[in-house]
Amino acid sequence: MPPSSVSSPAAPPGRYRLVVLDFDGTLADSFGWFCGVLNGVADRYGFRRVAPEESEALRGMSAAAIMRQLDVPLWKLPLISRHMHALMARDIAAIRPFPGVPELLEGLATDGVTLALLSSNSRANIQRVLGPTNAGRVAHYACGASVFGKAGRLRKLLRRVGVPAAETLCIGDELRDLEAARAVGCAFGAVAWGYTTAEALRAAGPDLLFERPGDIGSLVGCRSRPSAAP
Ligand SMILES: O=C(O)COP(=O)(O)O
Numbered sequence: 001m002p003p004s005s006v007s008s009p010a011a012p013p014g015r016y017r018l019v020v021l022d023f024d025g026t027l028a029d030s031f032g033w034f035c036g037v038l039n040g041v042a043d044r045y046g047f048r049r050v051a052p053e054e055s056e057a058l059r060g061m062s063a064a065a066i067m068r069q070l071d072v073p074l075w076k077l078p079l080i081s082r083h084m085h086a087l088m089a090r091d092i093a094a095i096r097p098f099p100g101v102p103e104l105l106e107g108l109a110t111d112g113v114t115l116a117l118l119s120s121n122s123r124a125n126i127q128r129v130l131g132p133t134n135a136g137r138v139a140h141y142a143c144g145a146s147v148f149g150k151a152g153r154l155r156k157l158l159r160r161v162g163v164p165a166a167e168t169l170c171i172g173d174e175l176r177d178l179e180a181a182r183a184v185g186c187a188f189g190a191v192a193w194g195y196t197t198a199e200a201l202r203a204a205g206p207d208l209l210f211e212r213p214g215d216i217g218s219l220v221g222c223r224s225r226p227s228a229a230p
Helices: 032-047 052-058 064-069 075-089 100-112 123-138 149-162 175-184 200-204 216-220
Strands: 018-021 116-120 138-144 166-174 188-190 208-211
Touching: 032 052, 032 075, 064 175, 075 123, 100 116, 100 123, 100 216, 116 149, 138 149, 149 175, 166 175, 175 188, 175 200, 188 200, 188 216, 200 208, 208 216
Parallel strands: 018 116, 018 166, 116 138, 166 188, 188 208
Antiparallel strands: none
């Protein structure tokens, strides 16, 4: 049976001392903005434009498959990524956290869960979108990870924070987020509101699948299981 907003045997509620959050598509509602700038970026860097009827199919693919589909050479990826982040800085006022995200961060932090943010985006963009109160609830930032470099950054983050992978839940909206969590041995909770479709995420077998931000706190918070605290 596909996982839904329920805990699997591998991921009982209250087990996690550390929650590592992705940013774009997980906390930040940036997909509409991304679609709006993508074809301009395609023209600038010489990869294929996306037709409107094609974008839903791309949402079912991994980042690597999307790059193949659009003829994006791997060597251009850091340049494209940097340019995208500069465009987002220009347009930052248009990017908002998803409804429910402030409450989610507040609830987890109040429950004693340590929060970290692992993103390919820049720390400046992230902190401007979240605002000081939300950003202040995140204890550790690992920003500017390369598109396919999240596993390495996650490993370093866990060492820095001092929490084992077995007590860490990563939450994200893309298959590369799931792959990074798996590579390091962390549980993974997929969100159904991001860049990648819920169907594609479900097919990859996440430990949890969240339908809305409000579902996360009750499943991973410590309050219901005080014995999970160190
Ligand atoms: O901005 C990006 O390149 C993607 O950012 P993310 O890792 O938070 O999804």
